[in-house]
Amino acid sequence: MACPLCKNRSLSSYHRDNRREYIQCQMCRLIFVPSQYFLTETDEKARYDLHQNNPLDVRYRQFLGRLFHPMIERMKPKSYGLDFGAGPGPTLSVMFEEVGHTVVLYDPYFAYNPDVWNDRYDFITATEVLEHLKNPKEDLERLWGCLKQNGYLGIMTKRALEPSRFRSWHYKDDETHICFFSHFTFKWLAKSWNAPLVFCGDDVVIFAKN
Numbered sequence: 753m754a755c756p757l758c759k760n761r762s763l764s765s766y767h768r769d770n771r772r773e774y775i776q777c778q779m780c781r782l783i784f785v786p787s788q789y790f791l792t793e794t795d796e797k798a799r800y801d802l803h804q805n806n807p808l809d810v811r812y813r814q815f816l817g818r819l820f821h822p823m824i825e826r827m828k829p830k831s832y833g834l835d836f837g838a839g840p841g842p843t844l845s846v847m848f849e850e851v852g853h854t855v856v857l858y859d860p861y862f863a864y865n866p867d868v869w870n871d872r873y874d875f876i877t878a879t880e881v882l883e884h885l886k887n888p889k890e891d892l893e894r895l896w897g898c899l900k901q902n903g904y905l906g907i908m909t910k911r912a913l914e915p916s917r918f919r920s921w922h923y924k925d926d927e928t929h930i931c932f933f934s935h936f937t938f939k940w941l942a943k944s945w946n947a948p949l950v951f952c953g954d955d956v957v958i959f960a961k962n
């Protein structure tokens with residue numbers, strides 16, 4: 753077994769509960785669930801179908817605002833973006849379009865548009881997506897490759913804290929959540945990309961591409 757983010761094979765057991773085990777990479781410190789515990793695609797999609805997100809939901813907009821506001825502060829007018837993992841009720845893209853940007857969507861289940869990978873973007877967002885990735889190295893490298901110079905990659909995912917708090921962390925109990933990034937892991941990724949990184953609150957990071 754290798755780390756799905758950095759491919760390092762130096763791994764250690766991080767936690768085990770009555771359903772799954774959690775492994776930590778010693779290099780990038782990603783915490784991940786081994787593939788034998790992954791849900792089938794049918795079961796995974798059934799879980800996502802339960803997400804009742806929609807653009808009219810004020811509380812959902814406030815939640816997304818934690819990424820939306822720091823992104824638009826940085827972006828040029830009329831920027832062109834990709835929302836990766838848009839889900840069943842795309843809302844962040846609507847918010848960007850309301851302030852003059854253009855956004856295309858990609859989602860393996862709800863917006864399967866492989867043509868999006870042929871284009872290049874001023875900004876890319878992934879909200880509540882990284883924790884679901886089976887192949888984070890491949891997915892993140894593909895996103896980074898599609899980002900234009902001077903572009904921004906904005907990510908929202910809850911960050912893993914110290915081991916004593918992981919045990920009671922509800923975020924790990926969702927069986928579609930298989931990758932947990934920490935502060936250290938994002939710093940490791942920024943270093944590997946040679947990219948400035950900003951942490952905005954507890955669950956948002958923004959990478960800049962120089």
Ligand SMILES: [Zn+2]
Nearest residue numbers: 755758777780
């Ligand atoms: Zn790793």
